Amino acid sequence: MLCHDVERVVYFFLDGTLDKRRQDDFQHHLDLCSECETRTIFHRRIRVFLKRRLAPVSAPARLKQRLTRSLRAFAE
Numbered sequence: 001m002l003c004h005d006v007e008r009v010v011y012f013f014l015d016g017t018l019d020k021r022r023q024d025d026f027q028h029h030l031d032l033c034s035e036c037e038t039r040t041i042f043h044r045r046i047r048v049f050l051k052r053r054l055a056p057v058s059a060p061a062r063l064k065q066r067l068t069r070s071l072r073a074f075a076e
């Protein structure tokens with residue numbers, strides 16, 4: 001996995017929704033690339049911050065499905 005791949009799938013990694021092989025590839029890249037490791041930590045902190053600050057909102061099921069399909073297509 002290269003740096004630009006990491007950037008594309010970082011939120012899938014943080015969600016734990018990558019398949020096992022890609023999750024391992026991502027982690028392996030972080031072990032070797034301090035820039036991507038730093039960016040991933042930054043993204044993780046933003047997520048934690050937003051979760052604490054924002055009230056939970058539930059999107060309609062059809063919207064979730066469309067967004068999930070779009071994000072997966074983008075990540076591949």
Ligand SMILES: [Zn+2]
Pocket residue numbers: 002003006029033035036037
């Ligand atoms: Zn990198």
